[in-house]
Amino acid sequence: MIIVKVGGGKNINLDYVCEDFALLVKQNRAILIHGGSWKRNEIAEKLGHPTKTVVSPSGMVSVYTDEKGLEIFLMVYAGLINKIIVSKLQRLGVNAVGLCGVDGKTLEGKIKKEILIQEGERIKLLTGNFTGKVEKFNPKLINLLLENDFIPVVCPPALAKEGEIINVDGDSITSLLAKELKAEKIIFLIEAPGFLKDPNDENSLISEIKKEEIDKYLDFAQGRMKRKILAIKEAISSGVKEIYIGDGRIQHPLLGVFEGKGTKIF
């Protein structure tokens, strides 16, 4: 089992990603997980309800999701990006099925209605939040699809125990699914050549990371990359053998990482 996680950045080339993924599924069991943050932000802006990003006192960046923000999230992730990917794969002969965590109660999580955020020197309490943490994977639907030659294309949100829809992190979904489906490989496709020592310098690629050393890279990681490295750490500890971070903007983004482009964590 190989899990491919495609980020939601503006310059990710979904045509290139789907072309490679269509080759990958000929030889391997695989699932595609995707984001949609750039498009979500664009639509949110146009609808006059811009995405609100907050920073926790421990420095983790996340999105504060109110009810309207959740609607926009659903529209862009589960509607627009998910079905565009599915249609591109169908065009390439891959019998893809799109689903989000709500479908078949595939992903359950905990809602964090109230969150503490750091604003300058002050710590503030925000309420009415629909961002949460994914905690449980119910495999029935995805296994059924895989056993019957359908290729799952998965995205957040998840479902809370109370029945609410919750915005959860795509990288956390990736490490959870990798663990539960006993994936051998994960490939994260992002808007950079791989994991960079200096996020502003595309020539500072770190080509290899030994899994024993992953902790020290948490110091380099900034913003969203911090969350990704934490997800990678989770995946390593649950037995995933090889994890790649590759460039989702270029042709052959998946074949590329296997040929040594990008960052390999093993």
Add this chain to the structure above:
Amino acid sequence: MIIVKVGGGKNINLDYVCEDFALLVKQNRAILIHGGSWKRNEIAEKLGHPTKTVVSPSGMVSVYTDEKGLEIFLMVYAGLINKIIVSKLQRLGVNAVGLCGVDGKTLEGKIKKEILIQEGERIKLLTGNFTGKVEKFNPKLINLLLENDFIPVVCPPALAKEGEIINVDGDSITSLLAKELKAEKIIFLIEAPGFLKDPNDENSLISEIKKEEIDKYLDFAQGRMKRKILAIKEAISSGVKEIYIGDGRIQHPLLGVFEGKGTKIF
């Protein structure tokens, strides 16, 4: 097999619909098909790209869908409304799975890139259209879900042979699925007590229509209702025994039609 088609009107009460549907699936095999036109129009308006409705020379009303309109369609139907219904059903203990026609290539259709429209006295040609006609149902995914106790929640769009995503009519999907899945009953839930002799008078409900007489009701039918009656005619000719048109705004919209509220076509 019972097929419930929920319209996309502003005053449709999805909570009431889902409560009744959750009761229905305890005793029957059932599928829910939904629209989303009101919300689509609202979001399209807010995004500065209002929905363009056109009338064919033969008097059929339809939506002209350009590329941006298709994106909005995907967002609202396959993203927002579909997942809100799925989450409501999950909360009621129904293991619902949302899908659109693109998923598993469930619905295929023909794209009408160029359409003739009537504008006053003139007939005009419009190009770049992504509205089409649903023509083929590939049952594998929906049957697999039903056989494994998942309840499908289905919406447009469909997939064209050329791989494009196409906006197709929800009522046509309903009659196609009813035929292919050999449904005994269809219930259409709309924003009216049923089929009205005078669309502006809610007291002009026609309670019963003999199926032999359906043709004469095509004369009464105006706008969207014309399309619905054509879909009903299709469904009758493919062997569906009972078709109901009921009020999607009221409590117990489904139990109501079986108790004689609404219009029964049989």
